Amino acid sequence: MGSRAVVVPDQQPRGRGGKQKNGQAEGRNRRVLRDIGNLVPVPTVEEKPQNQISRPKPLAEVVNGGGAVKAAAAAHKKHFDPPKPETVIVISSDEELESEEKKKPVAVIARKSRVGSSRTMTSILTARSKALCGPTTKPKDPIADIDAADADNELAVVEYVEDIYKFYKLTEGESRVHDYMDSQPEINSKMRSILIDWLTEVHRKFELMPETLYLTINIVDRYLSMNAVPRRELQLVGISSMLIACKYEEIWAPEVSDFIVISDNAYVREQILIMEKAILGKLEWYLTVPTPYVFLVRFIKASVPSNDHREEMENMVFFLAELGLMHYPTIILYCPSMIAASAVYAARCTLNSNPLWTETLKHHTGYSEDQLGDCAKMLARFHSDGGGVEKSKLKAVYKKFSSPDRGSVALFPPARSLLLVL
Structure with a gap:
């Protein structure tokens, strides 16, 4: 904080009578003291206290009412006041670049001008062009609201369906089985396929719900992964598992x-x-599991939001999914949601749907097209190997989906696009 200056009046010469000169002469001979940055004490006389001398007004101020002096003072203040800092508004990145380069050494500026100047200017021009012309990238396909048609259907539980399937995805690993054939001394994967093929035929004869077949297969695999079963009791495990599934699913x-x-x-x-x-004891009565069926229903709905061609797509998806479940490697390598999503993708490839995979399917399945490639190729190979009934002894699935009531989708040629990359 600046020091306050005290102005001490000059000692004027006195006249004969000890009186000062008139105010005009005193105003003409006085000097204006600047701020010297320190306090100057006023000298005093011990005999008499010196009266403070006030500066008389100039004659011009007295005569003209102070108007001229005020104008002169205003002009003087305008002349000597320090200029106020101006606000600098940067309207272009060029000015910012120029100001930054001024602060750097000459060598750095020269190097930048040789190396990065053109790139910087190019990026600036490109950004300006994009701002003027708008985005050049193609917008993604919108995600369809597949539940809009079921808004008034209380059984569709539209308010909770998204949370339900998130829960299915989180818990599907708990009921998933891993490779257990090494722990089965009398059973191999071929015997398991024969059992599933026979259970598919039994399921069709009893005209059971689709959920019952998928739960039956899940119970069989989970029990075989926990307990060694003699070969003569394998069919007994199958019919007992289907009995449990029927009690759980059927009316x-x-x-x-x-x-x-x-x-x-x-x-x-x-x-x-x-x-x-014995089966219920081993499974600890844990039967509420997310089988591939629960995902198939949702993913088919995402694949065909409207009712157009839904029946054909639905039959093809279930055909490929049941083919996969009949083979042991499918349930070992892939989780239920991926089997369901791959069945939908393979079905779209078989029926030449365009596009093969949409943003809606990616959103609801949680899988991209690349993630489903291996599993979809496996399903297409199963379809190709059984194209002729004589090529395979496991005929239940082909008979089931060769009938007119299933759209005869088993007779369709397999997806060529998936077989060519095998």
Whole structure:
């Protein structure tokens, strides 16, 4: 903070009578003291206290009422006041670049002018062109609202369906089985495929719900992964698993006697009930699991939001999915949601849907087209290997989806685009 200057009046010569000269002469001979940055004490006389001398007004101020002096003072203040800093507004990145380069050494500026100047100016011009012309990239396809048509359907639970499927995705790993054939001394993957093929035929004869077949396969695999089963009891595990699934899914479940008849009296009632109890004990009664079926229903809806061609797509998707579940490597290598999404992708490739994968499918499945490639190729190979019924002994799935009520989708040629890259 600047020091306050005290102006001390000059000692004027006195006249004969000890009186000062008139105010005009005093105003003409006085000097204006500047701010010297320090306090100057006023000399005093011990005998008499010196009266403070006030500066008289100039004659011009007295005569003209102070108007001229005020104008002169204003002009003087305008002349000597320090200029106020101006606000600098940067309107272009060129000025900012120029000001930054002024602060740097000459060598740095020269090097930048040789190396980065053209790149900087190019990027600036490109940015300005994009701002004027608008975005050049093609916008992504909008995500369709697949639940809009079911807004008034209370059974569709539109308010909770997204949270339900998020929960399915989080918990599908808990009921997924891993490679267990090494722990089965009398059973191999071929025997398992024969069992699933027979259970598919039984499921069709009893006209059961689709959910029952998928839950039956899940129960069979989970029990075989926990307990070693003799070869002679493998079919018993199959019919007991289907009995449990029917009690869980069906309104009118088949009776134990029906399974005895369908198995050609290979087992008695007590054997089926004992195996049923053993399976439930091993699984700890954990039956509410996300099978591929729950994902298939949702992903088919995302694939065909409207009812146009939905039946054909639905039959093809279920055909490929059941082909995959019948083969042991599919359920070992891939989780239920990926099997379902790959079945949808392979079905779209088989039916030549355009595009093969959409943003809506990517959003609801959680998988990109590249992630589904391997599993979809496997399903297409299963379709190709069974193109002729004589090529495969496992005919239940092909018979089921060769019938007119299933759209005869098993007779369609397999996806060529997936087979060419094998």
